[in-house]
Amino acid sequence: MTSSPTTPAVSVIMPVLNEERHLRDSVRHILAQDYPGELEVVIALGPSADRTDEIAAELVAGDPRVRTVPNPTGRTPAGLNAAIAASRHPVVVRVDGHGMLSPDYIATAVRLLAETGAANVGGIMHAEGENDWERAVAAAMTSRIGVGNAAFHTGGRAGEAETVYLGVFRREVLEKLGGYNEEFIRAQDWELNYRIRGSGGLIWFSPELLVSYRPRPSVRELAKQYRNYGRWRRVVARYHAGSINPRYLAPPAALLAIAAGIVAGAVLTPWGFVVPAGYLAGITLGSLPAGKGLSAGARLRVPVALATMHMSWGWGFLTSPRRLARKVIASRREPVTT
Secondary structure (H helix, E strand, O other), rough: OOOOOOOOOOEEEEEOOOOOOHHHHHHHHHOOOOOOOOOEEEEEEEEOOOOOOHHHHHHHOOOOOOEEEEEOOOHHHHHHHHHHHHOOOOOEEEOOOOEEEEEOOHHHHHHHHHHHHHOHHHHHHHOOOOOHHHHHHHHHHHHHHHHHHHHHOOOOEEEOOOOEEEEEEEHHHHHHHHOOOOOOOOHHHHHHHHHHHHOOOOEEEEEEEEEEEEOOOOHHHHHHHHHHHHHHHHHHHHHOOOOOOOOHHHHHHHHHHHHHHHHHHHHOHHHHHHHHHHHHHHHHHHHHHHOOOOOOHHHHHHHHOOOOOHHHHHHHHHHOOOOHHHHHHHHHOOOOOO
């Protein structure tokens, strides 16, 4: 492969931890990209408890474009920064170990960077499940009742955005801003994009860019994921004053209202139960269009997925300790050097 101003060399960075189910397919989708420029894949290996390291070693042995770097902490932003530092090309593509790029993803992203002048471009997080539960979660994650109006979940017109899923970056932007803030265990993408916008950079969303995403395989794992989302979104709000918007306040407000309704119903008047009953009715009705086309088993699970996402996000937001924000405020990472 050769590179030119229209087909710049591309570095794909992947932080992975316990990704034996999907890592091989994820890398296969990268290496099979319809892109004429030079390509490298740098996998940052966290301390996995499954066969992730073994699979990564096989991928390295099978293709010279694939390399690995250690990520002893296992934290996503640390792995991303380690992979950025070990990579060398002017365009940096972030991919997760359970993400599957569409065939022309990189070519389209490179074209959009050139056409828009953006610092970062990204597209749709296209959730796809492999069983009834995962399909229910995928339906919830791609519906407005599940995630609001976030274009990278539900789709929309191309244009300027607050944040995008994963991202395809100009390397000089990452180096200028010091890469990802490693104190953000979650929400590191949103936080980085906030800093990019603050420095005058453009974040561009396009529905042309599609990444298939595999949802969490159980209620417990989904609850943990969304609790962490809520917890770390509160940290971002405290770290970057003025960055919150009403969409992020809906889950904690719903949780408080439901809790107050249950207490009022139990202590004061049965009318208090109208609030939790109204919420259950709302997600049940909302699950009907969200679950359209799914099997009966998946459709029945959509309300469970919605409630798990909403309540876990709200609980994480409400219980997020101030010490997390103080810790990230006190810690700034030095710029990435090459």
